[in-house]
Amino acid sequence: MSNSGAAVDLGEVFGPSHRGDEPDLVQLLTPEGERVEHPEFTFDLDDEAIKGFYRDLVLTRRIDTEATALQRQGELGIWASLLGQEAAQIGSGRALKPQDFAFPTYREHGVAWARGIDPLRLLALFRGVDHGGWDPKEGNFGLYTIVIGAQSLHATGYAMGLQRDGVIGTGDPERDAAVIGYFGDGATSQGDVNEAFVWAGVFNAPIVFFCQNNQWAISVPIEKQSRAPLYQRAAGFGFPGVRVDGNDVLAVYAVTQAALQRAREGSGPTLIEAFTYRMGAHTTSDDPTRYRLSDELESWQKRDPISRVKAYLVAQKAADDDFFAGIEQEADELAEHLRSGCLAMPDPSPLDIFGQVFAEQTAELQLQHDQYADYLASFEGEHA
Amino acid sequence: MSNSGAAVDLGEVFGPSHRGDEPDLVQLLTPEGERVEHPEFTFDLDDEAIKGFYRDLVLTRRIDTEATALQRQGELGIWASLLGQEAAQIGSGRALKPQDFAFPTYREHGVAWARGIDPLRLLALFRGVDHGGWDPKEGNFGLYTIVIGAQSLHATGYAMGLQRDGVIGTGDPERDAAVIGYFGDGATSQGDVNEAFVWAGVFNAPIVFFCQNNQWAISVPIEKQSRAPLYQRAAGFGFPGVRVDGNDVLAVYAVTQAALQRAREGSGPTLIEAFTYRMGAHTTSDDPTRYRLSDELESWQKRDPISRVKAYLVAQKAADDDFFAGIEQEADELAEHLRSGCLAMPDPSPLDIFGQVFAEQTAELQLQHDQYADYLASFEGEHA
Amino acid sequence: MTAITIAKGLTMGLRAAMEADPKVLIMGEDVGKLGGVFRVTDGLQKDFGEDRVIDTPLAESGILGTAVGLAMRGYRPVCEIQFDGFVFPAYDQIVSQVAKIHFRSRGRVPMPIVIRIPFGGGIGAVEHHSESPEAYFAHTAGLKVVACSNPVDAYWMIQQAIASDDPIVFLEPKRRYWEKGELDEDAEPDPLHVSRVVRPGTDVTVLAYGPMVKTALQASAAAEGEGKSLEVIDLRTLSPLDVDPIYESVRRTGRAVVVHEAPVNLGLGSEIAARVTENCFYSLEAPVLRVGGFDTPYPPSRIEEEYLPDLDRVLDAVDRTLDY
Amino acid sequence: MTAITIAKGLTMGLRAAMEADPKVLIMGEDVGKLGGVFRVTDGLQKDFGEDRVIDTPLAESGILGTAVGLAMRGYRPVCEIQFDGFVFPAYDQIVSQVAKIHFRSRGRVPMPIVIRIPFGGGIGAVEHHSESPEAYFAHTAGLKVVACSNPVDAYWMIQQAIASDDPIVFLEPKRRYWEKGELDEDAEPDPLHVSRVVRPGTDVTVLAYGPMVKTALQASAAAEGEGKSLEVIDLRTLSPLDVDPIYESVRRTGRAVVVHEAPVNLGLGSEIAARVTENCFYSLEAPVLRVGGFDTPYPPSRIEEEYLPDLDRVLDAVDRTLDY
Ligand SMILES: Cc1ncc(C[n+]2csc(CCOP(=O)(O)OP(=O)(O)O)c2C)c(N)n1
Ligand SMILES: Cc1ncc(C[n+]2csc(CCOP(=O)(O)OP(=O)(O)O)c2C)c(N)n1
Ligand SMILES: [Mg+2]
Ligand SMILES: [Mg+2]
Secondary structure (H helix, E strand, O other): OOOOOOOOOHHHHHOOOOOOOOOOOEOOEOOOOOEOOOOOOOOOOOHHHHHHHHHHHHHHHHHHHHHHHHHHOOOOOOOOOOOOOHHHHHHHHHOOOOOOEEEOOOOOHHHHHHOOOOHHHHHHHHHOOOOOOOOOOOOOEOOOOOOOOHHHHHHHHHHHHHHHHOOOOOOOOOOOOOEEEEEEOHHHHOHHHHHHHHHHHHHOOOEEEEEEEOOEEOOEEHHHOOOOOHHHHHHHHOOOEEEEEOOOHHHHHHHHHHHHHHHHOOOOOEEEEEEOOOOOOOOOOOOHHHOOOHHHHHHHHOOOOOHHHHHHHHHOOOOOHHHHHHHHHHHHHHHHHHHHHHHHOOOOOHHHHHHHOOOOOOHHHHHHHHHHHHHHHHHHHHHO | OOOOOOOOOHHHHHOOOOOOOOOOOEOOEOOOOOEOOOOOOOOOOOHHHHHHHHHHHHHHHHHHHHHHHHHHOOOOOOOOOOOOOHHHHHHHHHOOOOOOEEEOOOOOHHHHHHOOOOHHHHHHHHHOOOOOOOOOOOOOEOOOOOOOOHHHHHHHHHHHHHHHHOOOOOOOOOOOOOEEEEEEOHHHHOHHHHHHHHHHHHHOOOEEEEEEEOOEEOOEEHHHOOOOOHHHHHHHHOOOEEEEEOOOHHHHHHHHHHHHHHHHOOOOOEEEEEEOOOOOOOOOOOOHHHOOOHHHHHHHHOOOOOHHHHHHHHHOOOOOHHHHHHHHHHHHHHHHHHHHHHHHOOOOOHHHHHHHOOOOOOHHHHHHHHHHHHHHHHHHHHHO | OEEEEHHHHHHHHHHHHHHHOOOEEEEEOOOOOOOOOOOOOOOHHHHHOOOOEEEOOOOHHHHHHHHHHHHHOOOEEEEEOOOHHHOHHHHHHHHHHHOOHHHHOOOOOOOOOEEEEEEOOOOOOOOOOOOOOHHHHHOOOOOEEEEOOOHHHHHHHHHHHHHOOOOEEEEEEHHHOOOEEEEOOOOOOOOOOOOEEEEOOOOEEEEEOOOHHHHHHHHHHHHHHOOOOEEEEEOOEEEOEOHHHHHHHHHHHOOEEEEEEEEOOOOHHHHHHHHHHHHOHHHOOOOOEEEEEOOOOOOOHHHHHHHOOOHHHHHHHHHHHHHO | OEEEEHHHHHHHHHHHHHHHOOOEEEEEOOOOOOOOOOOOOOOHHHHHOOOOEEEOOOOHHHHHHHHHHHHHOOOEEEEEOOOHHHOHHHHHHHHHHHOOHHHHOOOOOOOOOEEEEEEOOOOOOOOOOOOOOHHHHHOOOOOEEEEOOOHHHHHHHHHHHHHOOOOEEEEEEHHHOOOEEEEOOOOOOOOOOOOEEEEOOOOEEEEEOOOHHHHHHHHHHHHHHOOOOEEEEEOOEEEOEOHHHHHHHHHHHOOEEEEEEEEOOOOHHHHHHHHHHHHOHHHOOOOOEEEEEOOOOOOOHHHHHHHOOOHHHHHHHHHHHHHO
C-alpha cells in the first residue's frame, strides 16, 4: 500500500490539517516537584490543600493496589487499575462542588474517592456482587458505565436538566452547578462522544468533558484513535479544548476548576484532555507486554503523579515525616477495610433480580420469580 | 432558563471556542456572474467547459421539476428536490474521474447525472419500484442511502479498499483514485459521520467528505446542528476543511478537484462544506412555510446557481441565444423521456423479492416463495 | 364525545401529560415548529416553549442518550423517533442503557422514558420508513412495549406510558394515524398493560396489535359472512404480554392466528404461539398459525400490499387452522 | 488428528481463509499485536501485515460501516466484536446496511461480511460481557446466523462463513473457548447451514447451540442414568434454521426442549417451538418447552450460574415434558 508517492503536496492550499503537533500542556508542578506558573491558569490553594491532595493520591493508589491483590487472590473477577492516573482523577474530582455531578467510566476510582464513595462499593461491582452498588444521588456520582462513551451523552442530558432547573448562572456559588463527564482516549472515536459534543455545543450545556488520554485503549495506541491532538477536537464543535499535564494534580485542579466555573456561569462546555499514562495493564485480564515496550513505561514513571507532590511538600518543608507516616498508616487501615469488607460481602440472592428489572413489577416476572423459588425449594430436601 | 448571568466570563482563559464566526467562503463566480480570483483555488477550464456545466445545471434542474410534477400527479411516492443545490452537485460531480467513486445521500440527483446514471433509475426508487435500480459499479456511483450518515462510513471503507488495491499515489492519472462521500448539514450530528472522520484521519484515507450545508435538516436550522461552522470540524480530526460557495459551480469544481487530487496522491482526506440553500421543500411531503420565512428564500434566490453562470456566459459572449434555446430543447426532451419512462415503468413482481435477500438462497425463503406463489395462484380462478 | 384521529389523540394525550407534570419533556427531530413529520407534536412547542419541546440535532443515539441524563435529573422525556427504521442508531442506548439502568442501580435510578415510534408500512414510503421493530424491543429485558390501534387508546395509553416510571417503547400505527374514533374524555380508561377482546367470537381467536387490528376486524367481518366466528383480541401490550385473556379465549376457541406486519421469523407471533401452546396444550385443535411479513427486507412500496398481511391472508390462515 | 481448543480452531480457520483468499481482511479492536482479548487472531497481524489485520479505532459502527465499503470494493472483511454487549453501537449498520444491501441492490452488491461475536455468559465477567444477542440477528431478514460449539466446527464453520457471499453473524461460545477436541483437517466438513444430531435418543429431543450444547450433552448423560433417552441436536445454524432434522427427531420422540442462555421471551426457542408445533402437531405428546435465561438483564456474575440454564434445569424441563 503506497500512500507516499504524492507528486505535488496539495496540502497547503487547504491550510494545515490541524493546529500543529506540539500542543501546549498546562503544567503547574514539574515532575521534579517545582512550582511553575502558567499565563492562563493559576492554582490558588495553599499547601494544606496540597497535603490533602497528597493524601488522596496515596490512598487512591492504595485502593488500587489492594484491589489488584484481591483480584489475584480470586476475590474479584477483574479490576481496572488507575495506576498513573491518580492526579487526573483527584485533581478533577476535588474541583467539583457538592452540587456538581460526575459521570464516570469504569476506571474513576479516584473520582469516586473524591466524591466520598466507599471504595468497597467499587469492589462489589468488580467482584460480581452487583452492577453498581451506590446511589448516584449520594455524592452526585453516576454509576460506572462500561459501554465506551455512552455516559458522555448521559452527562450532557443531565447538564441540560441543570439548565432547565435554573441552577446555572444565578451567581449563587452554592447553587450554580455543572457536570463533568469522564472518558478515555479510545472513547473519543465513538459516535456517542462526538454526538455529546454536538449537543453540548448546540445547547451550551454546563458540562466539562474530561478525557484521560492515558495513551492506550487496551492494546491500541492513541495514534490509532486520532490523527490530531484530542483537545483540538472541541473547536470544531464550538467550544474550547485544553490539554493539561494529567500527572500534575495542581494543574488538573486549576484547569478543571476554571472549566467547571465557566460551565456553572452559563458559558458552556469545555473539553479537557488530561495527558497521562496507564502505568498498569488495561485490567487484570490484560498483558501489556504483548503490545508495548517497557521503556515507555519507564519514561512515564519519571513523571509519576505522586512523587512530584511529595518532592514539592518536602522541599517546601510543608510536611514532615510524621505526616507521611500518618498517611501510610491510614492507607494500611484503608487496605484492611477493603480486604475484610470484600471477604465479608454477601452474595446477592438470585431471587432478588426479578424485582429489580422494573419500577412496576410485571405479572410475568413475578411468575418467573415464584416458579424459580419453587424450583430452588425442590432441591432443598436433597441438599439438606 | 438563564444561561447568561455569568459573573466573569472565563471563556478567554481557554481561548476562543472556534476559529471565528465569519469564515472565508471560496468563490470564483459572483452571484452577478463576475469571475473573481481566490489566492488558493483556481479554475482552470475554458468557457466551453463552463457551457457544459451550464447544460448540466439546467438539465439537472429540469429532472427535478419533472420529478416534482410526477409526484404531484401521483406517479412517485415522494421526491427529494435538489432545487438550489445544482452547482454543489454538478461542480463536485464533474470533478470526479471515472475511476473515482461517489457515495450519495438521497438527494444527489445532480451527481447521479454527472456520473451518467439515467435519471429514470432515480425515479424508480421514488416511485417505489425498487430500492436502488442501478449498478454501483457502472458509473462508480453508490446506491442512494436514506439512513442519515451511514454512507460516510461506507465511503471511508471503500477508500481504504483503494489503498489496499494500490491505486493511490502511483502518479498514474488514469489509475489513482479517490472517493467522495456526500452528506448534509444535519448528518454532521450523527455518530457515523464523526466516526468516518476518525477513520479517514487515522488511516489517511483517500476521501473527500462533501457536505452540502443547505441550512436546513427538514425543519431544523443549522444552528441546531452545530455551534461552529461545519468545515471547522475537520481540523479536530486531523485533516483540512474548507468552505466553498456551494452556489458557484466554478468554485465547487476547483475546490473539489483539488481535494480529490490531494486524496488520489495519498495526502489524505478533506472536508468540503458547500454553503448552499435548499430552495424547495425537504421533500414533496414537507411544508416549509411552517418553519421558515419567505425572505430567507428570496435572499437566496438572488444567489441562484444557474443564473450567475448564464450571466457570465452572456457577458463573455461565450454563448448565444441558440445555445440557450438548444439546451431548453434538450431539457424538454429529457422531461419527456422521464415522463413516458416513468409511466411505462412496470411494477416489480412480488415473487421476485424472495430471491433477492441472499446471494445463496435458503430453503426457508424458497419455501415462502413457493407457498406464496401457490397462494397467489389460488386466486387466479376467482379473478378470471 | 368528540371524533378524533389517532394522531390527534396522541397530540391531546401529550398535551394533557405536559400540563399535568412540568417534568415531562418532548424531544426529537422536527418536533418543534414543524410539529413532527406526522404533526403529532403540533402546537406543543408554541405552548410549552423550547425548553420543554426540544428540536434536537439529527442523531438518535444523542436523543436517547441525553434523555437518559435528563431522566436521571428527574425529567420524564418523551422521545420521538421520526420513523421506525431510524431507531437503530439509538439501539445501544436503548438496549444497554435505558433498559438496564433500573436493574444496574438495583432500583435506585428509574428510567421514565417513553420512546414513541411510528411503525409499520402501507404508506407508500421509501426504504426504512415501514419497519416493524417491535420484537427487538420485546426481547429486551427491561423494556416495556405497547402499541395503540385506535384514537381512544392513543389518547389514554400515551398518558399512561408517560406516567409510568419504566421505559416504554410506544408504537404508533402510522398508516392508521388519520383514522377516526369517538373519544369520551370522562370515561375510565383500561390500564396500560392489558389486552382487550375487541370482537367476541367462537371459532378462532385472532390476535393482532397496532395497524393489524383493523385488518383483523375486517377479516372477522368477512368471515362472518362465511359463517365463521372470529374472536379478535387487540394485544395493546406486547411486553409484558397480557396472557390471561389470550389463554381464556384460545381455551374456548381451540384455535389461534397471530397477525403482524413484522417478519414471521422470531416475530411476536412466535412467542405467542410458544406460550399459547404451552399453556393451552390440551385445548388446541390446531397449531397456532402466524401471518406476517415474509422473511425479506421490507419491499419497494409498489408491492408492499403483497408483503403486508391483509384480510385474505388472515382468512387463509383461519381456514388452515379450521382444516385441522 | 490434533487436539485443539475452540479458540485455536478459529485461529487456524481464520489463517486458512486468509491464505486461501487475499481479499480476506480481519478488523476490530485489539485484533493486531494483542491478537484479540481472547487471542483468536493471535499471530495473524504478524504474518499478514497491518493492511490485512486492522486494529481499528474504538467504535463498532465504524468497524461495520467501513467493512461495508471494503466489501463493496471486493474485500471480505471479518469483523471482530470484542464482546457480545458491544455489538449494539453497530446495530444500525448491521440491520439497515449489511443486512439490506444485497436486497437494496437487487442482488448486484453482495455483502460477504462475517461478524464474529464471542457470546454468552459463565465467565465471571462484569456487565455487558455475557449477552446472548442471537435472536436480534435471527429476526433480521438478510442476515444469516450460526453458532459453533466445538473446535472442529469452529475450524470449518469460520472458513465456510468467510467463503459465503452473504453476511453472517458468527457466534462463538466464549466460555467454551478453551475446551478441546480432535481435529482431522482432511475430513470432509458438514455444510455450514446444517444442524446435527450429536447424541441420538428416543424419549425427548433437546435442541441447543453454542455453549449450551455441552450442557445438553451433560443432561443427556445424567438422564441416561435415570433411564431417559435424550436426543441432542446441535443447531449450528440459527438463521436459516435447518428444520428437517429437528422435525424428523421430534416426530420420533414426540417431545422437545430448547435450551439457550438468552432470555426465553422471544428467544430462539420461541421460533423453534412455534415451527415444531406447526409442523409436527399430531406427533407432539407435550408442548415444546424452553429453558433459557430469565427475562431480566444479565445478573451480576456471582449469581450467573443461577441465571444460566444448567444440567438440572434442562432435566427439570425434560421431566416436565415427560409428565404430559
Ligand atoms: C462499546 C464498547 N466497545 C468495546 C469495549 C471493550 N473495551 C473496554 S475498555 C476498552 C478500551 C477503552 O480505552 P479508553 O477509552 O482509552 O479508556 P481506558 O481503558 O484507557 O481508560 C475497550 C475496547 C467496551 N467496553 N465498549
Ligand atoms: C438516521 C435517520 N434519522 C432520521 C431520518 C429522517 N430524515 C430524513 S432527511 C432528514 C434531514 C436531513 O438533513 P440533512 O442531513 O441536512 O440533509 P438534507 O435533507 O438537507 O439534504 C431527516 C431527519 C433519516 N433518514 N435517518
Ligand atoms: Mg485510554
Ligand atoms: Mg440540510
